[in-house]
Amino acid sequence: MTDNPERQGRVEVSKLTKKFGTLTAVDNLSFSVEPGRITGFLGPNGAGKTTTLRMLLGLVRPTSGSATIGGQSYSHLSAPQRVVGAALEATNFHPGRSGRDHLRVMADTAGVDTRRVDEMLELVGIPAAARQRAGSYSMGMRQRLALAGALLGDPSVLLLDEPANGLDPEGIRWLRMLLRHLSGQGKTILISSHMLAEVEQTVDDVVIIANGRLIRQGAITDLPTEHVATVRTSATAQLVAALTASGLSATEVDGSIQVVGRDLVRIGDIALRAGLPIYELRANENDLEKLFFELTGDEANRNTEGSP
Amino acid sequence: MGGAIIAEFRKFFTTRMWWGMAIGVFLSGAALAVVYALVVPGLGTGATGGTGGPGGPRFPGLDNPSMVTTVYTAGLSTAYLLTLTVGVMSIGSEYRHMTITSTFLATPKRVRVMVAKVVSLLGIGVFYGLVFLAGSVGVGGITIAIKGYSPLPDAGPITRALALSLLVLGLWSLIGLGAGILIPNQVAAILISVGAAWIVLPLIAVLLALVSWGKPIVPYLPSEATTAMVGQINTSSDVVPLSWWAGALVLVAYAAVLAGVGSLLTVRRDVT
Secondary structure (H helix, E strand, O other): OOOOHHHOOOEEEEEEEEEEOOEEEEEEEEEEEOOOOEEEEEOOOOOOHHHHHHHHOOOOOOOEEEEEEOOEOHHHOOOHHHHEEEEOOOOOOOOOOEHHHHHHHHHHHHOOOHHHHHHHHHHHOOOOHHHOEHHHOOHHHHHHHHHHHHHOOOOOEEEEEOOOOOOOHHHHHHHHHHHHHHHHOOOEEEEEEOOHHHHOOOOOEEEEEEOOEEEEEEEHHHOOOOOEEEEEEOOHHHHHHHHHHOOOOEEEEOOEEEEEOOOHHHHHHHHHHOOOOEEEEEEOOOHHHHHHHHHHOOHHHOOOOOOO | OHHHHHHHHHHHHOOOHHHHHHHHHHHHHHHHHHHHHHHOOOOEOOOOOOOOOOOOOEOOOOOOHHHHHHHHOOOHHHHHHHHHHHHHHHHHHHHHOOOHHHHHHHOOOHHHHHHHHHHHHHHHHHHHHHHHHHHHHHHHHHHHHHOOOOOOOOHHHHHHHHHHHHHHHHHHHHHHHHHHHHOOOHHHHHHHHHHHHHHHHHHHHHHHHHOOOOOOOHHHOHHHHHHHHOOOOOOOOOOOOOOHHHHHHHHHHHHHHHHHHHHHHHHHOOOO
């Protein structure tokens, strides 16, 4: 199976467009996802992430453009579940059917046996609960069941739509380790999220879209972050003046000072020379989140027509 | 393809609906067979308030093979309302609970999904047909024997009618499959299709029989084609029923058109 070209899973989206009536949900979108890396597919709600994933999976017909997996469109894959594992919304279960039976239905077409079903239930941590009817499951259990379904055919590509939704912090940590492990096996992994912070520690690459258009694609370390430091002192106005006089951009925000740049030593030296005490001096951690809002929040990128 | 068919059967037998329906099908077969065996033979339709009027056509006695067939298939028009519902739900519940997503991910060639549904529904029709016959022939046959008649006076036509009952239930589930796709809301689809088959079509049959140009159309309605197919005695009007094979062809045509149009729509429709 490993020499099957379908399993060399590079995901390629090329000039993809989808119009629902007058709404353009996805607009001339192009990006690629590489094997062996975890890619975050990011954008605000209604940006077109789910529509893009559904076109990639042959569920929605593109207005124009193409979306391929290992060079093939999904509907042309001969054994799709062995190439691509997908978990879209974690609500797609019949409430009267047990989680285990849901997976056994999937196993019938994937060509795997019931033992594999039980192994996957073990892996995602719901072996006992899976024998109850799915209507009683919590959101976290549904996410785990959806993930078990995606992994059933041991696919080389994983497409997960908001997989951390409904997971508790421990579950998110568990998911992160599992995805790291799978990506280490050379699998292509794409996870969508509307929150950068949620996937920041998990992903290697990011594809950021807003209003159906590509905003940025690249390694997460290449994102141009504007480093900001926070300083607190007794005489805020005096320190702002001293910092500005030394050529730093400093502004007062809620009683503390935000300084552009991460040179904490220099900020401390300037305060010492000015004879001012320092109560707090730290580099801000959530710069990526701010950047994300800046990138996706432009007036031109805001989706004013609502999601389809 | 084989996997997709097995998956369809597993979907059906892993929720609780199937045995509820089985009880309904068994009871409709048994109860109506008993009522028909005890009350109907020798009845004149005029006496029961039918359209025949006094001196109109009468039901024969239980020594007549056609009467025995009518007893055994009396509950069929109730049972096919249940398999019609099974057909609606086979597609309707997939859209309602959005399991259609994982169905199409597993089998992206949607024509195959629809073929698998058709094959499995015909199989499920045979299954419910056997449950139906267990009720109607089992309980109805005992009733006939207690009344002192042979439960099987002429094996040929009766066996054919019983075998065709298995097909009738499958074909009505395919009509349901088509209705379930054409009417996207599952609850609405069940109410409309059962209401149409149970109340609207019989009403249309009665009204059409009153006018000269309507009379030739009546035998081609799905309900009339079904009763013709299993050779039930028809005393309700002076409309000439179709022969059993023509009735079968008409019902197959309804099933093929509805399931076919539904499949075409399903193949083209976006799943959002």
